[in-house]
Structure formats: C-alpha cells, structure tokens
Amino acid sequence: MSQDFRLDSVGLINRDIKLSFKFNGKKYFGYEGDTLASALLANGVHLVGRSFKYHRPRGFFGAGVDEPYAIVQLYRNNETEPNIKATEQELFEGLEARSVNCWPSVNFDIGAINNFLKIFLPAGFYYKTFMWPKSFWYRIYEPFIRKAAGLGVASIKHDKERYEHKYEYCDLLIAGSGPSGLSSAYAAAKNGAKVILAEDKPRFGGSLLTDDVNIGNQSGKDWAEGIIAELKTMPNVVVKNRSQIFGYYDHNMLVMSEKVSDHLPKTKKYHPNKRLWYIRAKEVLISSGSIERPIVFGNNDTPGVMLSSAAKEYLKVYGVLVGKNPLIFTNNDSGYETAIEFQKHGVKPVILDSRKNPESEIIDEAKSLGINIKNSYVVVAAQGYKKVKSADIASISDDKKQLGKIESITCDCICVSGFWTPSIHLASQSGNKTKFKEEIDAFVPGTSKQQETTLGAANGVFSLEETLKTSFQKGRELSKKITDNDKEVSIPNVVEKKSSKHDKFWCVPLPAGKNYKRFLDFQNDVAVSDIEIALREGYRSIEHVKRYTTLGMATDQGKTSNLNGLQLVSEIENKVVPAVGHTTFRPPYTPISIGAIVGREVGKHSKPTRKSPMHDWHEKNNAVFVDAGVWLRPRYYKRGNENLFEGSKREAKNVRTNVGVCDVTTLGKIDIKGPDAAEFLNRVYTNAWLKLPVGKARYGVMLREDGIVMDDGTTTRISENHYHMTTTTAQAANVLSHLEYYLQIVWPELNVNVVSTTEQWAGAAIAGPKSRDVLQKLFPNLDVSNEGLPFMGYMEGDLFGVKARIFRISFSGELAYEVNVQSDNGDFMWQKIMEVGEEFKIQPYGTEALSTLRIEMGHVAGSELDGRTIPYDNALEGLVSKKKDFIGKRSLQRVAFTADNRQRVVGVVPLDKKTSIPEGSHLVKDANAPLPNPKLGHISASCWSVEYDNPFSLAILKDGKNMIGEKLFVMSPLKNKVIPVEIVSSHYVDPKGERVRS
C-alpha cells in the first residue's frame, strides 16, 4: 500500500531508509524516524483499537505520551509487549503490532455490542451489578470481567532482555528539552554546572520542532539544533533523548527511564533494553511543557478527531497529513498554526473558532492566506463510525449556552484545540501544592517544596519570549549558587505570531433532542453523562468521583481528561475549579516496564550467592545443594540413584554409627574483644558468663527485649578478653546489629568491640562415635582424650602446618568436634579430614542429615526459635539465670509467659510408626470436631529417625509439659492427611546426653 497521506520532502524523517512493518497482519511501509502512529497515518490507517468499555472504534488522538487511544501489542524479536503507545513507538524494520481490546478483529469487534448497551453500562455499573448474588462472583462475573478487561496481554515467557540501573548525581537535572529546558541547560552549562538534560522523545527541541517561531533570526528548530549540538560538546553536560523522567521522590531524587533499544529491531549485544537512572540532583528544573486540551463535543471519540497540535506534529515532523479535508475547531490561536500548515501544503482547512472577534498576527496571516474562518462556531458532533465523515456544526451564542441552526460540513478529520494544560506532574510529585491560574484555566505549581523550579509552559507561561528570558535567568542563577561562576548569556530576540489568550470554553452543549456521547476520558470511556450520574448519586470529592467513574484512572492517567472533568464538576456543583481541586499526581508519569524497575535483580541475581571454601569439593562429590539464606549448602551427597530421603538417611546413620563431616562454614561468627567482653556477654545471653574460663565454650541463648528467643549458639573464651561467638546462619547479620546497638547506644560505657568473622573462618563439624579417632589423626601431637579435651572444651592446634581452632561442641548429639581454619585453608582442611577419616568410614553429610540428627535429639533450631517462642517453650528455661539481669528478662514476667499451660516443645510419633508427618500440620484433640477445629499446636520439624527407623517430629504444643503420653491427631488439610500420633519427650535419642560427653 502506498503512503497516500505522506507529503514529499516535508518533515524530519529519513526518506533514504524505507522500513516495512506489519499492523494486524497487514504489511505497510514507513521511513526511519517515523513512529508507528505516523507511519500508519501516512498509510491512511486511522482505526487502531477499540475503547475499553463500549468497544467503540479508536484512532489516534495525540502524537506522544498523552495518547489515550492508540495502545497496541508489540512483537519484537520473538517477544511481545503490551501497553505500547503507537505514538511513542519508533518504527524499525520488521516491526509487528496488533490492536488490543477487540475480538475477533479491530474492524469487526463483538464487544462493540456494549456500545449499543451503553445505557446499561453507566458510571458505577460494575459496583452496582456485580455485587449480587455473591456466589456469582467467582463463577460468572470475575471470569467475564477478566476476559473483557485489559489492554493487551503480558508475555508469560521469561524476559530475555536485560535492564540496567544506574545511579547518578548532578547539579541541575532538567526535565524536557523544549525552549525552556534548552535555555536553562545552556545557561547552567556555561557556568560549569554538571547538567543532565532529559527528553522523552527521540528528537530534542519540544515545541520548537513544530511551532512557527523565530529565535535569534533562525527558525525555532534550527536554534534548538544549534544549542543541543553545543551542549553535546560540553564535558559537564549529559543530554539524553528517549528518556522519560517519571518520578520525583524524596530529597531530590528523580527516576528516569531511558529506552536504549526500543527503537531497534533487536537489542544490541551488551546493551540493555532499558536503563533506569536514579538521579540525585541539587536542583531540578521542570520544563516538561504542556499538553493540548480537548474541547468536549458529541462523538468526540470518533477516529479522525485529534488534538490540533498532534495534527501539526504529524505534518511538520513526519510529513504526514492526518486528513485531506480538515476541520479545525479551536478556542485559541494554536488551531490557526495547524490550519496554516495544512494550507501551506495544499490542503484547504476550515477553522471554527468559538471566539467572536479574536485578533492576533497569526489570525491575520490565516486570513491573508484565504483560510475559511467561522467565528463563534463550534462542532456539535462528529459523524461517522470508524472514521469522521462529516461534522455537525453550529454557531454559538456569546454566553456559550445557545446553539444556532445545525449545519453539516464534510471533513475527514477534526483537529481540536481547547488551549493548553501545563504538565505539572513532576512538580506535584515533589510535594508542591499546586494553584489554579485563572487566565489559563489550569493548575500550575505553587511554592517549591523541594529544590525544584518549574519553567515555561509547565509553569503556565505560554509566551516564548518570557519563557526564554526566565529560563536563561534561572539556569544562570541556580548554577551560580553551585559553581560560583557567573557567565552572562545574551537572550536572543524572539518572533512569535500567536497570542496566548484563549476563550474560556471547553464543552459544547447538546443540541435539543440529541443524546450524543460526549467523552471526557477517552481511554476509560467516561462521558459527561457519567460524571453527572456520579454527582447525582452524591459523590462530591473529586477523588471519589474519579474512582466511581474511573475518570483519569486509565494508563494515560487523565493527561487529556482531568481538567475537563474538573470543569464539569465545578459547573454542576457551582463551585470554582480550585475549590473542587484535582486528584493527586503520583509516579510514574507514564507506564514504565516492570523489567526496567526490577533491573538486573532477577533470578540468581536477586540476591548474592555465597559459597563456602569447600564448595568445589562438594560439587565434585555429587552434592545436591539447597539455598540456606544467601548460602548454598550441600543438602546431601548423592550416591548412585539415591533420592534425598535415602541419601540423608544413609548419612545420618553413618554419623550415629561411625563418623561424618559437615560443612558448617555458614554459621555466623562474631569476634568479641575488650576488657568488658564478659560483662557484655552476661547481659546479652540469658545464662551466666562471668565465670567461663579461658579455653571453654558455652551454649547461650539470647532474647529480644520482648522476651522472645532471638538466637542461640556457642561462644568460646579464646583468651582473657577475647571471645568467639557463633550464631545461626540465618540470624548472623541481625545478631551483629543487635550487639552493635547495645554497645553504641545502650551501654557505650562498656569497652568492647565486635566484628563479623563469618567469612574469615571455614568450619567442619566432625561428628560420631569415631570422631575422636579422626581428630587424633588430624592432630597427632595433641591430647584429645576426654580428659585432655572435655565436652565444651577448646584448644588450638596445628593441622598439617595450618593453624586451627578446635571446639568440642555438638549439634548432632554425638561425640563431636568443630574445626575452624582460615577460609583460604578450608579446602585443605576438608581434604585432610576425608583422607584421615577414610579408615573410620567417614562420610560427608548435608543439611538434611544435620536436621535429622538434631531433631531426634530434640535440639531446637530455627523452626522452633521462630520469633514467637520464649526459652520455656523451647525447654531452655534451665539456661535462664535468676540471679542476673539480661536483655529481655523483664518481659519473661508477663502473665502469658508464665501461664501454667504454656506451649512447649514436644516429640511426636505416629501411632503406626510409618506415616510421615508434614511440617506445619496442626495438632488437634478430635479429628472430627466441627470447624474451626481448636488447634493445640503445630509440627515445627519432621524427620525419619535413624535411631528408631520411624518418623519423628518436633512440635510446639499447648501445655506440652503435661501432654507427654497423650494421643492426638495431626491434621494437614494441605496434604489431606489425618494422622493419629502419640506425644513423647522431645529428647527422643539419648535423653541424658551421655554421648556428647563420652
């Protein structure tokens, strides 16, 4: 298909490069520099989608970020992305896009029946209808709404694109590269300030690309190109196109999304798809310009009705005529510029101006070109279904209430200009309380909240001369504060033909006997009548009206609809617009890809992966790994076809009968030094620490101030003022912060230092009846007998030339030792242990066997110390000193904590000695009791006891102390299991603890 609506040699596109693309399966051509929208319009395609609620045909309304209609599903490099604005998507070779919200096709859409049912779909329809009957929600309403709703489909495939985050600091961040952004950037850059200038479009220049103005004896466009070229050569300036600043956060931090690859058929190697910039700026200049406002009239959503500025942009930037028989409907001078452009390119427009006797240079020019201008005339309604075919027009009385006789005029597009709305989103996000500016009928930023200044059209200043003057001045002034330089910049002279006055007129009254839909929010299909209903039903706050009618709630966030909605509410309520107020602006300004927000923190990159120094050995020996916090730990070492259950059972059994070795490097380790270290530990732990001799370890429990167990572990006195504390893997970081808090804030008088040494030491636990034999082989010169190194003893030794710390501590309940060496020597240590242990049938064991061993011994761990239990609950009350005070002690006096029937850890065995008990199951008295069945406790940890060869679990059970011997039921609705069980002691194996002392 030829590009029938493309003009020769007009615009900024590159005609040397022709691009082919597909829309709804049909092939078209465009040029490099086109957007999907401009290329489609060049081909005469106006029908791009269907509206959200009524499925009315939708065309193009704008030419950029404000576009409410032209949302497509994009296909690129075998990926698909929804919610793409055709007006922003740059064309590339092979681009494919499809319409959304229509079925089976955009031309014939079944959902359009809603359009004929629209009297049944007024504001609040969903709230009113789908409330009853309740049972219908899941079965009928929700599936129906889900199918009907949505603008496109998210891909369910893994996103192969890469997204980056970047942190940046600058003196001045300037949002928008129009006249105001360029001049303030230029002045600030000349003063040596570090400037970042961001433009959301591919081309810099903003309104200068399309407005008929002269700056310093050149066209606005040429002047802009000159400034940008100079800024690009300056080392202190970063200029970024395709970069949208979408959020203004606290302490002058703004976030910008840079589209690095969206305009290319495929992301270049080593390039991200998008880059998110977190920018901390000393000063922010908001020069985001303004968005043209529609005038409301009948059927104003028909394809072919669009903003007059968009029509001008399609013509001047892309060389595309949006129609060959245009009707311009305006209440200010902007429409004339569009009309003149049409006229200059051989198309005869008709201007309807709601004003009676407007005067300005540009109007004179239009008249002299012979353009047909009808004053005090309005469009009453657009006619045509899938495209404008004609317009009903009429004269209007001075008070804008009475329409004259309706006439029909043939046209193929209606370009509307209802004046300009400043883009105050960023200023408002910064916390700036906006104020209403009467003469422009719009809100502008008020007093600055953060270090931000709004300039030019975004500040409601529509005179180019004034914009340039204030922007040069502000750029110079703000940069001077920062750099202390003060270079004078001459302000160029400006020629501008249009006046910035407008007619306060925004909505055409309905002619008698007609009931045209007059849309306010084009994306969400909110019409004048919907707002009227909401107000009639008692909604007053603009925030409520918004939510009830969905006005301004679509993905365009009401960029073109908000002010007209406010005008309507103020008119009906008989209040002034500022009294109605506007809804809150929140980031993001425009939809941002989730991928960009997530950045590189996906999959394995979402958190660091930590490996012990022995990791390679584990890997070589068929370890199956498990995530333990940020660590990777061997879960079991697979032999042959073993599964987890078989492998871990073998490993645990070998510990109980021979000897095993487990990598315990991941345990948190904290070095504690200082003359007051003993006193400090005495306050941190619940048990007594003052009398622990040098060379001895002690098990300790620490509480939070609320009495809940925080962590447990052993701490060893290495020398007089030096202790080595261990924490659980999970709590290591929290415990360190906890200790630092008490040392720095609560008891600064204590002379103690703490530092994490988790990464400095590699640890191996050697456990089992033959562990002493292994240890003796490792340290032939040491006396490691029960007398030489008793339970909870500590010594230092030489492990084949490597310095080692030896602790006689046990988590498995067997005779056991823990050997620590410097991390660098971890692998060496491990290999030596395996080597000397071979004759004792040593086997490595993983976390699964480790759990089994501790569970059947009744040693509590993270699943019992779950942030809800006190020492008594864990049968640790023997470690709670009555004599001294410690962190959290006072809380243990709480009534609930001292209750007779307090929960307590117990053992649980299934009566059939066969059925495994799922962790997290509840314990109940009567399996058949009516729901909700009173819960007595829960299963905290389960294992297969290798000692007795049957399932065994630990549970936290109400009145656990008196429940031993009771028969209860374990219930797991999740696993659909009901298991009769007996409650036994939590110390299932070796209840007297003889083995560890043997």
Add this chain to the structure above:
Amino acid sequence: MLYIKCPHCGMRPQIEFSYGGDASVKRPELNKEISDQEWDDFVYNRKSLRGKHLELWQHISGCRQWIKVERDTATHEIFKTFKADEEVA
C-alpha cells in the same frame, strides 16, 4: 529515597541504612525494679508522631555506626543528624 548525612561518612542514600526506631526511648537500667507499665512503655509503646522525630538509624552498609536522625515524619525533611554519643540540642 532519602538522602541521609552519616556524621561519620557524609551524604549517603537511604539504601545504605536500616531504621532503628525512636531514639528518645531509654532502656531502663539493669537490675532496677520497674513497673509493668514502665517496661511496656519501653518495649512496646511508641508515639506515632507527625512532625519532628528523633530516630535511630544504623549505617549498616557503611561504617556500621548507629546514628541519630532528626526527621519530619510527614515531609521526610531531615533537620540534623548526630553521632550516637552526641548530645541532641
């Protein structure tokens, strides 16, 4: 994201810090007999102030020092930051 002046390290982004609650809360002295009410006030009861609030932050990904930050809870304005042992005027 807040921008916090660590009195030891200088201006740093919020992600380097972790929040530590009301800095005006004083832990009761050890071994002192106190009422349930006093203890509850220390452990649980906090004023949810609107406005100027003195709070603790730890520069967890920096110098690991606990610091005091005077911040407006409504506007996030930070008036001043102090070292842990510094007197708050």
